[in-house]
Amino acid sequence: MLQGTRTFVLQDDDGNIELTHSISAGLDYAAVGPEHAWLRAIGRAEYAYVTDAERSTRFRPGAPGGILPALESAHAVAYAQRVAKELGRRVSCS
Numbered sequence: 001m002l003q004g005t006r007t008f009v010l011q012d013d014d015g016n017i018e019l020t021h022s023i024s025a026g027l028d029y030a031a032v033g034p035e036h037a038w039l040r041a042i043g044r045a046e047y048a049y050v051t052d053a054e055r056s057t058r059f060r061p062g063a064p065g066g067i068l069p070a071l072e073s074a075h076a077v078a079y080a081q082r083v084a085k086e087l088g089r090r091v092s093c094s
Contacts (some may be wrong), residue, residue, distance in 0.1 A: 007037040050078045 009031040010018040020030050032040070032047070039045035055071070055078045 003031075005031070005034055007031045007034055008040060048079055050075050050082065054078050054082070 010020060012018055017030050036045065036047070040047065055075045
């Protein structure tokens, strides 16, 4: 339970809620919303992460066309690049 909602939360080994930190305020929360928790529970969604450092090294502002992504979007692009590399495809945003 976190803030009155039964959901999945980041926890330490003792079950205490972990502190989070991200340079993006939208990614600085220790839980997911109830709909995301439900989608995960029924196997319709998987969740992953990249660190701020990975985001900074994998995706840089100033991509082709002068695109300046929001920090949340840049984290998603960095993760997509990681997955593409694992699948053996070359992805480049610079």
